[in-house]
Amino acid sequence: MADPGPLIEPHIPALRRYAFALLRDRDRADDLVQDTLERALSRWLLRRADGDVRAWLFTILRNLHVSSWRRDRRRGAVLALDEAAMPAVAARQDAALEIHDVLAALDQLPEEQKSLLLLVGVEDFSYDDAARILGMPIGTVMSRLSRARQRLRAIVETGKVALLRRVK
Amino acid sequence: MTGDAPILEDDLQAYVDGRLPEARRTAVEAYLAQHPDLRERVAAEMRQRASLRGQLEGKFAEPVPPRLWVANIQAARRAGAMRRLRAVAAGALIFAVGAGAGWLAADREIVASSSRPAPTTAVAQNASAAYRTFVVEVAHPVEVASAQEGHLLQWLSRRLGKPLVAPDLTPYGYKLMGGRLLPGNGSAAAQLMYDDASGKRLTLYVRAAEGSETAFRFQREGDAATFAWIDQGFGFAVTAPLAREELMPIAEAVYRRFGSVSSSN
Numbered sequence: 001m002a003d004p005g006p007l008i009e010p011h012i013p014a015l016r017r018y019a020f021a022l023l024r025d026r027d028r029a030d031d032l033v034q035d036t037l038e039r040a041l042s043r044w045l046l047r048r049a050d051g052d053v054r055a056w057l058f059t060i061l062r063n064l065h066v067s068s069w070r071r072d073r074r075r076g077a078v079l080a081l082d083e084a085a086m087p088a089v090a091a092r093q094d095a096a097l098e099i100h101d102v103l104a105a106l107d108q109l110p111e112e113q114k115s116l117l118l119l120v121g122v123e124d125f126s127y128d129d130a131a132r133i134l135g136m137p138i139g140t141v142m143s144r145l146s147r148a149r150q151r152l153r154a155i156v157e158t159g160k161v162a163l164l165r166r167v168k
Numbered sequence: 169m170t171g172d173a174p175i176l177e178d179d180l181q182a183y184v185d186g187r188l189p190e191a192r193r194t195a196v197e198a199y200l201a202q203h204p205d206l207r208e209r210v211a212a213e214m215r216q217r218a219s220l221r222g223q224l225e226g227k228f229a230e231p232v233p234p235r236l237w238v239a240n241i242q243a244a245r246r247a248g249a250m251r252r253l254r255a256v257a258a259g260a261l262i263f264a265v266g267a268g269a270g271w272l273a274a275d276r277e278i279v280a281s282s283s284r285p286a287p288t289t290a291v292a293q294n295a296s297a298a299y300r301t302f303v304v305e306v307a308h309p310v311e312v313a314s315a316q317e318g319h320l321l322q323w324l325s326r327r328l329g330k331p332l333v334a335p336d337l338t339p340y341g342y343k344l345m346g347g348r349l350l351p352g353n354g355s356a357a358a359q360l361m362y363d364d365a366s367g368k369r370l371t372l373y374v375r376a377a378e379g380s381e382t383a384f385r386f387q388r389e390g391d392a393a394t395f396a397w398i399d400q401g402f403g404f405a406v407t408a409p410l411a412r413e414e415l416m417p418i419a420e421a422v423y424r425r426f427g428s429v430s431s432s433n
Contacts, residue, residue: 020224037241
């Protein structure tokens with residue numbers, strides 16, 4: 001009997017990492033992973049048998065994240081951060097700050113750029129797989145990646161990051 | 169991709185990710201050596217990439233909390249399936265009935281197919297169809313494996329206030345594989361599946377059914393023989409690729425087992 005457990009379990013630490021990087025909240029991240037696993041188990045027989053389980057799981061997680069984010073936004077639960085209203089933090093801008101705040105800086109990117117950087121740079125998905133997970137044309141991945149890194153660099157280097165989100 | 173082609177932005181990104189073939193990487197490095205601004209930019213991107221990975225390493229290394237264990241999520245899903253089962257009718261199921269039914273009385277006869285009215289026929293046909301559908305399943309013959317039998321029976325026992333057992337057919341060489349929930353005539357049906365050492369499968373099918381017949385109906389479809397009966401609001405059917413006289417004692421054993429459970433209370 002094909003128990004999905006042994007095929008899914010090895011990917012859970014990485015799913016938790018991705019979810020945490022997206023949400024920066026322990027419990028909500030694990031909620032998202034739990035939803036992902038429930039969805040995956042309920043659709044286990046519907047997945048492409050020859051497909052890559054890891055990419056499939058990440059696709060589910062990401063889709064759930066995006067749809068719940070849209071739901072939250074309709075409810076007005078997500079507050080837009082107005083960068084202009086943020087206090088200047090130039091005083092804390094040093095190498096150590098940069099090191100520690102890349103994850104926080106990531107929060108300022110649009111979700112798609114954030115996910116792309118995480119999938120490629122942290123989860124080591126191929127460019128093609130990352131494009132498929134994110135539903136973007138494969139031919140556009142490299143230029144999007146370049147833009148995302150450029151933007152991240154700008155955020156980190158101008159030091160706007162530190163006070164936008166408190167480290168939990 | 170050769171080492172000689174012009175260096176493009178895509179190359180730089182792949183370089184940051186460490187995904188360039190050796191020759192191309194060398195070419196990019198030579199190019200960067202001549203372009204200090206670009207070199208600094210690429211270095212910053214690599215630094216940030218490494219920082220991000222480093223920041224998330226701890227998360228990756230954390231033990232997975234129990235609520236995210238696949239086994240626990242599967243158990244919760246099964247509990248959900250059990251709740252559905254309960255919600256739809258099967259509460260009083262196989263295990264609850266039998267006492268005083270009387271169909272096992274000495275004078276009961278196995279009736280001919282044509283002499284019985286619709287309800288038993290429908291149960292037999294449903295059971296037979298369910299048998300045909302799932303008996304050939306190799307990967308997923310059952311929805312709830314027999315490993316969860318304790319859970320299933322515990323729940324039914326609690327619901328019914330009776331200690332319950334699944335019918336033990338090992339004397340006939342059949343071992344419980346598990347069970348599944350099926351749609352059955354507007355409500356729900358349960359199918360318990362057994363197999364013997366040779367892989368031959370036998371099912372016990374139960375669903376709510378009207379009627380008060382207490383006699384067996386026998387039916388054969390291809391290899392599959394079915395004994396069906398209706399009792400106290402439920403239809404029962406035992407189906408297996410056996411001769412009628414081989415199947416008969418098993419059907420009786422099933423009844424006796426439930427009957428003894430009921431009557432012991």
